[in-house]
Amino acid sequence: MRFKPTGYTPFMLMAQTCALLGFACYAVVLTTLQDEWHLSNLQSGLIASAFFFGYMLMVPLATALTDRVDAKKIYLVGGLLATSGLLGMGILADNFWTALIFMAINGAGLAGTYMPGLKILSDRIKTGELSRHIAFYTAFFGIGTGFSYLCSGWILDGLGWRYVFGIIALGPFTALLIVLIFIPALTHEKWHGPIHVRLHDIFPV
Template structure:
């Protein structure tokens, strides 16, 4: 199997390391909320700060992949991620400092995730690229799943500071992998001249050309609403499990952090198999089916709070599966539909818009929790989940009217 050869296994392993700190805040959210006296909205804003850093850097990082070997950008991004996570572990002491550290961590992911995909695409034969992309995007779930498990394990052994200090080893490992095992391309000399201007950082004209492509613009908008729901759910899932246990008095079979990690692993085969199914039924039709089903699972999951643990577990798994079942499809669809000369800019816009949704999601969720009652009120959680899944339904309605679905 070609996926097991060449650079792909190394990049999959590197991505897992780069994402090891991704769920650290979700795991420590309730602890920090209590220690720092944060509201739900403030807690959501700290999670959103991660995506502010991502959005600030991703246009610059991805645009430069059209001018230089993405390997170089990846290594710099790893250094940002290490700095942000160590900052949380050693420096953060409240809302402002936590936001700053999370933004640096988000900048690190911006310079590793899509540049990592560009590392692969620059070194692959065009005919085999989509399956490699599906594995790469699916391994986002492996990395985030391990992040929940490891962060929860460290938290149970020590304090929240230790969580961030240990997960910083993840991007450190990624840096070493790319440095040692990914060969440079011909555009790899550090002394080569790089043109940097606002047109590279925010290539508006190229983005306009990308959006004129009806297929590409649909995949980008779909990825935006997908990410809004995905990252809001991941940011608040541990808190959901903790509150559900308190309301029902019934313990889950695993600790809340471990359970969230295990559930995230279901997204890996869901993303890979989803891409295969999309090739059979049509990418656009598959995306719409998945978004409708995910919305149903999300609201039903919220309604189940305080009920039997097995019911909550099954619904949470179902939501995790369908929230990820269109992830690889959306990214692969964008890569294959974008013009070859605009591919770097298209991937940058795709990532920018997607993580823009990720920025809004956690904050919207926390804001609705505060607005509709309290964190201990099941009705508030229903409204909060509804506030993040509704965008997928609106996307389906909009795209069907525009004729995107064939």
């Protein structure tokens, strides 16, 4: 049986690709920033790690919240965080410490879009084979990150490292707009009670 995507799947695939454009920005400009900011290898590595540290901190919160509220809301927050982190790197970052902050925000933004994007599909697809839709969505991770390296390299060669972050910030912002405009909100609320975050439940995990 031929796979037929729902009306939501193509939009989420486009959003997924756009949201991932900021994934490789720092990796592409790393050596340039090392020279300009006189960073040690340790400092360069810590900035790269800040992206994944922000991602790690955001994942359990964003994923847990999608069971309580519409994942679309989480996605919009994630897109806003990623856009802010990239713009901060392009406009405001001028040393090791500011780069740490903005890269962590960028990583948290990615966490707020990737898994919530899966939840957006699973909450709205009621017919057909959901596993195939999810397989297409996860496969686009490689496409999005590949475009991130490609586009970042092009921009760096032509305009400089600040433009890499500034222009690529349009990616997660576009993803935010796609979800905001083309993905309808759920017709029912998932949870009406208060939301409690219990850290003692997270630590064992």
